[in-house]
Amino acid sequence: MTLFWVLLWALAAWRVDSPLVLPSPLKTLEGVIILAGDFEFFVSIGVTLLRVFGGVFISVVLGLLLGLAGGLNKPFYEIMNPFVSAIKSLPVVSVIILINLWIASGLVPLVVTFLICFPVTWTNVVQGVRATDKKLLEMAKIYNVEQTRIIRDIYVPSVKPYAVSALMNAIGLGWKVTVTAEVLANALPSIGMNLYYAKIYLETDLLFSWTLVIVICSLAIEKITLHVIGNNRKGDGQCPLS
Amino acid sequence: MSIIIKNISKKYGGETIFDDFNLVFEKNKITGILGPSGAGKTTLLNLCSGLEQPDRGTIEGINFQSSSYIFQEPRLLPWRTVRENLRFVFKEKAINKAGSHEDDIDAMLELVGLATVGDYYPQELSGGMRQRVSIARAFLYPSELLLMDEPFSSLDCSLKNRLIDDFLKIWEQDKRTVIFVSHHEDEIRRLAHVILTFSDKPVQILKKEILK
Numbered sequence: 226m227t228l229f230w231v232l233l234w235a236l237a238a239w240r241v242d243s244p245l246v247l248p249s250p251l252k253t254l255e256g257v258i259i260l261a262g263d264f265e266f267f268v269s270i271g272v273t274l275l276r277v278f279g280g281v282f283i284s285v286v287l288g289l290l291l292g293l294a295g296g297l298n299k300p301f302y303e304i305m306n307p308f309v310s311a312i313k314s315l316p317v318v319s320v321i322i323l324i325n326l327w328i329a330s331g332l333v334p335l336v337v338t339f340l341i342c343f344p345v346t347w348t349n350v351v352q353g354v355r356a357t358d359k360k361l362l363e364m365a366k367i368y369n370v371e372q373t374r375i376i377r378d379i380y381v382p383s384v385k386p387y388a389v390s391a392l393m394n395a396i397g398l399g400w401k402v403t404v405t406a407e408v409l410a411n412a413l414p415s416i417g418m419n420l421y422y423a424k425i426y427l428e429t430d431l432l433f434s435w436t437l438v439i440v441i442c443s444l445a446i447e448k449i450t451l452h453v454i455g456n457n458r459k460g461d462g463q464c465p466l467s
Numbered sequence: 468m469s470i471i472i473k474n475i476s477k478k479y480g481g482e483t484i485f486d487d488f489n490l491v492f493e494k495n496k497i498t499g500i501l502g503p504s505g506a507g508k509t510t511l512l513n514l515c516s517g518l519e520q521p522d523r524g525t526i527e528g529i530n531f532q533s534s535s536y537i538f539q540e541p542r543l544l545p546w547r548t549v550r551e552n553l554r555f556v557f558k559e560k561a562i563n564k565a566g567s568h569e570d571d572i573d574a575m576l577e578l579v580g581l582a583t584v585g586d587y588y589p590q591e592l593s594g595g596m597r598q599r600v601s602i603a604r605a606f607l608y609p610s611e612l613l614l615m616d617e618p619f620s621s622l623d624c625s626l627k628n629r630l631i632d633d634f635l636k637i638w639e640q641d642k643r644t645v646i647f648v649s650h651h652e653d654e655i656r657r658l659a660h661v662i663l664t665f666s667d668k669p670v671q672i673l674k675k676e677i678l679k
Contacts, residue, residue, distance in 0.1 A: 368556040
């Protein structure tokens with residue numbers, strides 16, 4: 226199927242016959258190879274990756290902890306919910322511009338990624354806690370099981386499928402938001418700024434090459450994450466993914 | 468000490484389940500309760516286990532932290548092995564003491580015929596095996612009172628008979644006060660020393676039979 230779309234792209238590029246408007250897949254790939262000859266290419270990718278992972282990591286850790294607390298404790302949920310709802314409804318561009326006013330541009334993508342990914346994780350984890358099998362909780366109550374073990378042995382495994390889905394969403398969103406924030410905040414070094422420079426110098430083939438790099442990195446991270454989660458799940462019993 | 472239910476009343480959404488209800492369960496006997504669906508049999512078990520509180524009245528002779536429950540469905544943690552499920556009802560401090568309870572778990576697994584599947588996950592076992600784990604868990608927990616809510620109803624006839632035999636074998640070794648609720652008279656007659664027949668709501672005891 227991928228081959229079909231690449232062929233369609235090649236056909237369209239051949240028809241348009243202008244690399245400035247639509248470079249061919251081959252030209253795009255050539256651009257990636259040329260870019261890879263420069264050390265700065267890897268620095269840009271590395272720093273962007275750090276921002277994506279930093280933002281996603283903080284979102285997932287805080288989303289898990291505060292989501293568990295929100296799911297278990299109604300007053301805490303009532304306090305957190307308006308804050309999370311407010312962040313969710315903010316336009317991403319407004320968040321980026323506002324944050325850029327307050328902090329150094331290099332940190333803007335990280336903070337923005339957190340602000341966009343945290344509500345996703347938090348909401349999923351709260352849902353997971355609420356969907357926990359009440360019958361298992363009743364059984365634990367009868368047998369007088371300690372609260373810490375109820376959280377560890379019932380809530381956490383129940384929330385896991387929701388947390389995994391949140392993590393995958395956060396990674397997908399994290400990439401898009403980080404690169405957008407890098408462009409708007411002029412964060413250097415970054416993939417976003419390379420995209421921006423390619424645009425202002427009308428290097429459409431490089432614009433496509435950087436986009437291809439983003440797609441490859443995003444797919445690779447998604448596959449690695451799924452692989453790691455898959456391996457952990459094997460050792461964790463057969464917790465069904467919802 | 469017997470369990471004495473004294474003048475309890477319980478309502479659900481305006482419907483009276485128990486109204487000034489009195490009953491005594493004899494210590495170390497198996498009491499079977501028969502009655503129509505929704506008559507309040509499970510509510511009585513929930514009151515005895517402390518899962519629910521009566522609106523009025525008292526239940527004497529029970530330490531609410533010392534009861535086991537065999538539910539209609541096994542209620543095992545699907546992400547834990549059989550052995551880990553059994554360990555779940557022991558206090559964490561007790562588990563951490565080297566070797567503590569492991570011998571009891573091994574002996575119980577042997578007794579319920581599951582010695583070879585201790586490291587299996589519940590979904591790798593048949594329905595009957597899962598219910599055996601639930602029985603093992605109930606007997607491993609140091610309780611004075613054992614509550615059973617239709618634990619055999621989802622099993623086929625031959626499996627049910629085998630499980631009842633196993634249950635009696637374990638109970639003979641570790642006699643506890645048992646309150647057993649079921650729709651099936653044959654199960655009750657095989658297990659119980661005393662049979663109570665409940666009326667529809669509000670509950671009244673229509674008949675009391677002493678069998679053994």
